[in-house]
Amino acid sequence: MQRRSFLIAPPALALGAIATSAMAAPTIINAQTRILPREGSKPRIVICGGGWGGMTAARYLRELIPNSDVVLLERNATFWSGPMSNKWLVDIVNTDFVNHDMLRPANRYGYKLLNTNVIGFERDKRLVRTAHGLIEYDYLILSGGIRDAWDAWFGDDERAIDYTRAHYASAYIPNQQMLSLKRKVQDFKGGTLVMTLPPPPHRCPPSPYERACLIASHIKKNKIPGKIVILDPKPKIAPIGVGYKQAFDELYPDIITHVPNARVQEVDPFNKRIKTMAGEFKFDDAILMPPHQAAGMVWQADLIGKDAAGKPTGWADMHPRLFHANTDDRVYFVGDLMGAISPQFGHYPKSGHVANYIGRIVAKNIAQRIAGQEVTPMLPDNLCYMMVNTEPQEEISVKFEYEVDAKGQVIQQQIDMDVRTADLVKEDFAWINDRFKDFLAI
Helix, strand or coil: CCCCEEEECCHHCCCCCCCCCCCCCCCCEECCCEECCCCCCCEEEEECCHHEEEEEHHHHHHHHHCEEEEEECCCCCCEEECCCCCHCCCCCCCHHHHHEECHHHHHHHHHHHHHHHHHEEEEECCCCEEEEEEEEEEEEECCCCCCEHHHHHHCCCHCCCCHHHHHHHHHCCCCCHHHHHHHHHHHCEEEEEEEEECCCCCCCCHHHHHHHHHHHHHHHHHHEEEEEEEEEECCCCCCCCCCCHHHHHHHHHCEEEEECCCCCCCECCCCCCCCEECCEEEEEEEEECCEEEECHHHHHCCEEEEEECEEEEEEEEEECCEECCCCECCCCCCCCCCCCCCCCCCCCECHHHHHHHHHHHHHHHHHHHHHHHHHHHCCEEEEEEEEECCCEEEEEEEEEEECCCCCCCCEEEEEEEEEECCCCHHHHHHHHHHHHHHHHCC
């Protein structure tokens, strides 16, 4: 992309996103050109990543700082929701429920949306380098989610990485993999389906178990001669351990096998074999989830944390209460790419609920700074609902509450709701509809 030129309309012609126009002469730009000129002295906040956290931050920045110039950069043309996507795999919800237009909220709340790839940063000059050119900022929010750390399994073996990504991807990063995974589930004819879980921290900790339950429900309903083997690196099911174990034992005893302490040691995608600390497993098909790390943009910005030995943690190096980079307080982090918060529990759950909450907190923090006010640290909460049965529809859930202890450290209380009920299904849909109204303007 850096070696090509682009023909785009001047930004003023586009309401929410830069686009070509037959109505005006195009401007020739490349990756070195500065685009989206500043609007007077308005403070500019650039957000990289248009997921749950990034879109929430954009909405509330415009609300809290009406004279701000907010620019949201997102590589995907539409918004795909990770929450509810497991239900979409087995047709509990349709595509329109999880896939949404991004221009509607941009136009509604008054921020700019640019569909482009972020390819680098010049933090000393406060510039974001995109495939369409350079964009200036006063404050920067990185909200790009996660990336799959395939190198943890395959090193630099690109052939194995590409093959695994093409045939066994988990679709935990919303893109074309979502449709591929749905076809895999719908076309499954039987045999052993292996699911690997990454070691913590990873995106939406309870959701792989939900996925196993919903696929098992599909297998059970359609009398498919298949079984699911969950290779879990943890010593037990967590979170919502009791609720999930009851679902596995009571609803799917002949379908789901949960294998604890099964940290992956070696994956051979060509011969369909996985070696783990709990033994070796063969599969007919698989949904393989490698370890998760912060999105590539955090690495590009050189803002990945380091452990005591000086090795990369894989997650953002950030202030645990104020959410900005420890080495650059003009850069904030929102969502799953965030670093550790507390020695008690490590990371906030990497969930849509937390990303939405932190998006609002960071917007308020930036608004306070621009107004010359003292920044007030705030705490989120977290709530996750998980469907474990489809006939009848029943769910379990987990809630996390946070407070600051006498030492000034954030501590977590986890509340598991292990009894599966239809009432939690109603709560789940009420919860997500409220969130969609919040940042998607629907």
